[in-house]
Amino acid sequence: MNPExxxxxxxxxxxxxxxxxxxxxxxxxxxxxxxSLVFGASAVGLPAMARSFASFSExxxxxxxxxxxxxxxxKLGVALxxxxxYSEGQLGPALEKTQLCRLAGIVTGTPExxxxxxxxxxxxxxNVYDYTTFDRIADNPDIDIVYIVLPNTMHAExxxxxxxxxxxxxxEKPMAMTSPECQQMIDASKKANKKLSIGxxxxxxxxxxxxxxxxxxxxxxxxNRITAENAQKQENDTPWRLGHGIGGGGxxxxxxxxxxxxxxYTKGKIPVSVTANFHKVTDPEKFKRVEEGMxxxxxxxxxxxxxxxxxxNDKYNKLRAEAAKGWFGLxxxxxxxxxxxxxxxxxxxIENVPQQTRQMDAFADCILNNKETTVPGEMxxxxxxxxxxxxxxxxxxxxxxTKDVEQVLDLVGxx
Ligand code: NAD
Numbered sequence: 115m116n117p118e119x120x121x122x123x124x125x126x127x128x129x130x131x132x133x134x135x136x137x138x139x140x141x142x143x144x145x146x147x148x149x150s151l152v153f154g155a156s157a158v159g160l161p162a163m164a165r166s167f168a169s170f171s172e173x174x175x176x177x178x179x180x181x182x183x184x185x186x187x188x189k190l191g192v193a194l195x196x197x198x199x200y201s202e203g204q205l206g207p208a209l210e211k212t213q214l215c216r217l218a219g220i221v222t223g224t225p226e227x228x229x230x231x232x233x234x235x236x237x238x239x240x241n242v243y244d245y246t247t248f249d250r251i252a253d254n255p256d257i258d259i260v261y262i263v264l265p266n267t268m269h270a271e272x273x274x275x276x277x278x279x280x281x282x283x284x285x286e287k288p289m290a291m292t293s294p295e296c297q298q299m300i301d302a303s304k305k306a307n308k309k310l311s312i313g314x315x316x317x318x319x320x321x322x323x324x325x326x327x328x329x330x331x332x333x334x335x336x337x338n339r340i341t342a343e344n345a346q347k348q349e350n351d352t353p354w355r356l357g358h359g360i361g362g363g364g365x366x367x368x369x370x371x372x373x374x375x376x377x378x379y380t381k382g383k384i385p386v387s388v389t390a391n392f393h394k395v396t397d398p399e400k401f402k403r404v405e406e407g408m409x410x411x412x413x414x415x416x417x418x419x420x421x422x423x424x425x426x427n428d429k430y431n432k433l434r435a436e437a438a439k440g441w442f443g444l445x446x447x448x449x450x451x452x453x454x455x456x457x458x459x460x461x462x463x464i465e466n467v468p469q470q471t472r473q474m475d476a477f478a479d480c481i482l483n484n485k486e487t488t489v490p491g492e493m494x495x496x497x498x499x500x501x502x503x504x505x506x507x508x509x510x511x512x513x514x515x516t517k518d519v520e521q522v523l524d525l526v527g528x529x
Contacts, residue, residue, distance in 0.1 A: 285311075335438025
């Protein structure tokens, strides 16, 4: 790890990437200047703790090819597949603010939605598909990236079809229902020589960057305990989330996955085992097909434990780390905006940013500059493998080893 940089990176299976650090000394100076403005201290003499309060997400500048694209005004075309709540409420609006990509196409089975989106986002007829015509997207040069925003059980099929159509893919979380499906998705993208990333928006969010930095750098000493909790009251407005129709829902896959993610990138390690138990079912009619909630624990090789909790019948939203010399955390932690952070030394002074805009521009930057994404398919597969282990632990009551899961981490300081 290079202590002089605040760059995020992906490390895979004991192989260190040879890619150069992309943070420029100018952006480092800019970061220090902003940090010193926040605290009124000189940048050079800024104490480590004070620096920890400043956002460093802006220290990831676009690559040279992106700067050229910005100048020429050419944006990569994104097609959203599935125009449900997330596309409508978040991704469509985010794509109006992206700098390197734009909403160019849609895939929907509902003609009324197609009409509405065409008008709202000025999408030409030739870039509108339904699920039967989807594969023809292969012949459409306007579409560079296909973003899968379908119910979880459909992620694998449509990601694979998009890769076969020769497109880069962003697939929403959870990547798929099973780890073999994840492997097929990774293989399909590799075969097509296209990139695959998962919609892990919080990897592009400065409060979460700060959690990564404080935890991984051990700014407050070794992290010994992590608490990660995410729950929502799930109504039957998206029936598949409660296991109806196409199924594939449940709180662990849907919102508990953020606890897994948060614990792992705060610690900067992958757990070696997991234990878990299902919550008592208080509404048997509603929770006939999916779990009502779960407690699960992640054990790390250095003795650190992450206590995680998720539910479809409660409300909590937090990520917190207890370290040898203090604590730090976020609450709310996983929302689209309004995140708040605090440490044992005081409140974090960090701006909320448009998460999905940053996420999609970061992926476009990877495509334009042929860089690896910090949230690749392998990370999605790691989490699906961990989810499988958590379900096994809850069903058997045993501790389940996770030593063989994909070893992919988003680490601060190395790329
Ligand atoms: P949703 O149910 O509102 O949308 C799903 C879309 O898929 C709908 O437009 C629906 O018409 C379409 N669809 C096509 N075939 C279908 C079928 N056979 N059955 C049901 N729907 C079908 O769901 P959503 O909340 O938009 O979630 C979609 C995906 O996005 C999920 O994988 C979810 O985990 C993910 N998501 C991610 C975030 C995030 O913060 N990253 C937030 C919300 C949702």
